Amino acid sequence: MPRVYHTKEEVLSQAQIILRKSLRDIILPAQIIEIEKKIGVYGLQRKGYLGNLVEKYVFDLEVNSKSEADFNIPGLELKTTPLKKHAQGQYTSKERLVFSMIDYKKIIHEHWETSSFLNKNRLLLLMFYLYELEKTVLDYEFKFISLLDLLQDISEQDILQIRKDWEHIVAKIKRGEAHLLSEGETFYLGACTKAANSEVMRDQPGTQVKAKPRAFSLKQQYLNYLIQKKILNKELDADSIAKRGKEKKTIDVLIQERFAPFVGRTDQQIMSSLKISLSKRSKNFKRLLANSILTGTNSNKVEELEKADVTLKVVTLEHTGTLKESLSFPAFDYKSLVSQVWYDEIGERMSDLYAQLDTKRFLFVIFQKIKGSDEIVLRKIKFWSFPVSDLTEVEKVFNKTIDCIKSGKYEDLPKMSENSVAHVRPHGRDISDTITTPQGTQEIKRCFWLNAKYIQKALEQ
DNA sequence: GCATGATCATGC
DNA sequence: GCATGATCATGC
Numbered sequence: 001m002p003r004v005y006h007t008k009e010e011v012l013s014q015a016q017i018i019l020r021k022s023l024r025d026i027i028l029p030a031q032i033i034e035i036e037k038k039i040g041v042y043g044l045q046r047k048g049y050l051g052n053l054v055e056k057y058v059f060d061l062e063v064n065s066k067s068e069a070d071f072n073i074p075g076l077e078l079k080t081t082p083l084k085k086h087a088q089g090q091y092t093s094k095e096r097l098v099f100s101m102i103d104y105k106k107i108i109h110e111h112w113e114t115s116s117f118l119n120k121n122r123l124l125l126l127m128f129y130l131y132e133l134e135k136t137v138l139d140y141e142f143k144f145i146s147l148l149d150l151l152q153d154i155s156e157q158d159i160l161q162i163r164k165d166w167e168h169i170v171a172k173i174k175r176g177e178a179h180l181l182s183e184g185e186t187f188y189l190g191a192c193t194k195a196a197n198s199e200v201m202r203d204q205p206g207t208q209v210k211a212k213p214r215a216f217s218l219k220q221q222y223l224n225y226l227i228q229k230k231i232l233n234k235e236l237d238a239d240s241i242a243k244r245g246k247e248k249k250t251i252d253v254l255i256q257e258r259f260a261p262f263v264g265r266t267d268q269q270i271m272s273s274l275k276i277s278l279s280k281r282s283k284n285f286k287r288l289l290a291n292s293i294l295t296g297t298n299s300n301k302v303e304e305l306e307k308a309d310v311t312l313k314v315v316t317l318e319h320t321g322t323l324k325e326s327l328s329f330p331a332f333d334y335k336s337l338v339s340q341v342w343y344d345e346i347g348e349r350m351s352d353l354y355a356q357l358d359t360k361r362f363l364f365v366i367f368q369k370i371k372g373s374d375e376i377v378l379r380k381i382k383f384w385s386f387p388v389s390d391l392t393e394v395e396k397v398f399n400k401t402i403d404c405i406k407s408g409k410y411e412d413l414p415k416m417s418e419n420s421v422a423h424v425r426p427h428g429r430d431i432s433d434t435i436t437t438p439q440g441t442q443e444i445k446r447c448f449w450l451n452a453k454y455i456q457k458a459l460e461q
Numbered sequence: 462g463c464a465t466g467a468t469c470a471t472g473c
Numbered sequence: 474g475c476a477t478g479a480t481c482a483t484g485c
Contacts, residue, residue, distance in 0.1 A: 283470045430468055
């Protein structure tokens with residue numbers, strides 16, 4: 001008979017039996033053999049299998065494949081989720097935390113307080129295990145186990161943001177724009193792509209256009225924040241824009257308000273009203289200026305931006321309004337790149353570049369040069385995420401890049417003149433900064449860039 | 462003026 | 474020591 005749980009405390013206490021242990025440590029030899037047989041059939045990577053095993057062997061529950069609640073306790077959801085270990089020994093989440101699929105047709109009739117998302121996931125039993133490539137589900141060690149109440153254990157500020165994220169996603173679906181959703185347009189709660197079992201593309205309300213299946217997710221960076229702050233009780237070394245969470249505002253409102261008094265002012269005026277003095281010769285001068293406006297310190301780490309995985313980009317327009325410089329991404333590894341596929345339509349595999357464009361959010365701080373002066377003016381700030389409608393253009397660049405690398409034609413890599421959105425260009429320290437190619441030769445480090453003209457247009461909108 | 466190649470400066 | 478964000482330099 002499967003076990004029945006009556007309280008969340010009972011569930012949490014049962015979960016602890018596997019803390020700092022692996023499945024192999026807590027089950028019988030006969031069960032180990034049975035699981036090893038299945039691993040042979042399913043392979044090591046079968047997602048969700050570990051979750052099923054935990055339900056069965058840690059909690060003694062009957063495992064069903066339906067999306068029914070794990071326990072009989074309303075809102076309590078079990079999540080087994082992987083960690084990765086960094087060189088300095090600290091743990092971060094390996095992935096975002098994915099919830100159940102968004103039902104495009106039903107959700108447009110929901111409200112946050114009574115939403116199916118909150119109903120199902122308000123209480124999260126988070127079981128973090130250390131993912132290691134060479135191990136199977138039997139040997140992953142469970143590192144942290146925590147019960148998180150989404151409405152009580154996180155700051156009001158964060159709850160508000162999650163609610164606004166949810167409302168943003170629902171509003172977009174209501175407008176018949178589910179196909180235009182991307183994970184990058186919200187802060188903590190995202191709508192991430194998710195493999196569908198039966199249908200690849202889904203119907204959505206109000207339009208004939210089909211949309212990719214998506215699920216709610218807590219973004220990876222926000223999950224990292226929860227691990228550090230709520231599970232390990234560590235103080236963050238980042239500076240908060242809303243000091244100590246007293247201001248109950250969403251991130252974009254908060255940031256807009258911080259910059260508003262300085263829009264239209266010169267760098268000199270900004271420095272004197274902030275009572276700071278920064279060297280203009282310093283290459284990150286404008287970056288420091290932006291940080292000072294945001295947090296009052298020159299710290300590069302801004303809590304709200306880190307939690308929401310927002311990349312701050314400082315750009316400087318010419319006095320005429322043109323943007324000269326393109327936007328770089330981290331340098332790529334030729335060998336790793338050729339093993340990637342752009343996006344496999346069921347969301348099982350995607351390239352680093354696709355992931356960057358679909359999940360990242362940018363905050364542009366836009367300065368402009370003044371004619372005949374060495375002063376600059378803060379023009380505006382703008383949140384931006386990459387429009388899904390332009391992904392196909394980048395896909396062309398991506399595929400051509402892979403073709404060129406595979407055939408060793410490094411001089412034919414996609415140029416800015418070939419594509420309106422993106423190109424490939426060097427991105428190393430100098431010409432001696434090289435990396436090994438699939439051919440075994442050394443080649444200068446390069447990366448994908450978003451074209452300056454393209455970014456300029458995006459900023460004007 | 463723009464595309465492309467190359468490098469700087471900082472901070473982790 | 475290196476990755477990264479940002480910018481510089483050159484040549485057409």
